[in-house]
Amino acid sequence: MNIIVEYNWELFIITEVLSLISILLFGVFRYFFSKPRLSMVFIFTFLLLLILEVLLGIYVYRQTGEFSTFLLIITVFVIYACTFGIFDFIRLDRCMRKKIGRLRGVELLSEKDYEIMKRNSNPKYIAKKYRKFSLIHLVLFVIAQTIFWSMGTDSIAEIIVYLTDFSWLDEGTVKESPYPNETLYAIGVIWGIVFIVDFIYSWSYTLFPSK
Numbered sequence: 001m002n003i004i005v006e007y008n009w010e011l012f013i014i015t016e017v018l019s020l021i022s023i024l025l026f027g028v029f030r031y032f033f034s035k036p037r038l039s040m041v042f043i044f045t046f047l048l049l050l051i052l053e054v055l056l057g058i059y060v061y062r063q064t065g066e067f068s069t070f071l072l073i074i075t076v077f078v079i080y081a082c083t084f085g086i087f088d089f090i091r092l093d094r095c096m097r098k099k100i101g102r103l104r105g106v107e108l109l110s111e112k113d114y115e116i117m118k119r120n121s122n123p124k125y126i127a128k129k130y131r132k133f134s135l136i137h138l139v140l141f142v143i144a145q146t147i148f149w150s151m152g153t154d155s156i157a158e159i160i161v162y163l164t165d166f167s168w169l170d171e172g173t174v175k176e177s178p179y180p181n182e183t184l185y186a187i188g189v190i191w192g193i194v195f196i197v198d199f200i201y202s203w204s205y206t207l208f209p210s211k
Contacts, residue, residue, distance in 0.1 A: 004056070005063045008070055011056060015049050022046040031100040031108070050081055067183045123209035134202035141195045148188050152180035
């Protein structure tokens with residue numbers, strides 16, 4: 001094992017800290033110094049650091065040959081950054097421009113920004129958006145779980161048995177589960193819990209729009 005594999009967690013933490021610093025510097029130059037072009041340098045730095053995390057994960061996997069907890073964490077971070085993280089960042093950027101603009105006594109939002117904010121405050125739009133996200137999550141979840149289970153079972157009949165009897169969850173071991181190894185078992189179970197919570201939360205906007 002070389003030094004990169006030995007200190008993979010330290011390298012990941014350093015990369016995350018640098019990513020956070022890049023986002024903070026982006027905000028400082030964009031909101032306080034009114035330097036939008038210069039602030040984009042720090043966004044590109046953040047993207048570069050994200051790519052380095054991906055390369056780090058690939059390198060560690062090639063050296064160890066196993067999908068460890070470290071790789072799971074990197075995968076979660078990267079997937080979030082490339083999906084929901086983008087939308088969260090856009091919302092945060094708009095919110096910061098609104099609040100800091102008020103503090104500085106300047107207008108940092110455009111007419112389009114106000115239209116989007118008004119639309120995002122509409123309960124019907126919010127409910128529709130979350131229904132869409134929940135269905136996308138459902139499709140991804142089913143596809144991933146199907147792949148995991150197919151790796152740990154020998155036939156469709158065996159999969160059906162697991163689907164109709166979830167007593168294997170009570171055992172809490174990969175041996176009694178449809179997963180091929182401990183790592184995928186942990187991913188599958190944790191993802192299942194997250195999926196259920198997220199699905200209920202997303203549809204709560206449809207069932208209880210006023211809340």
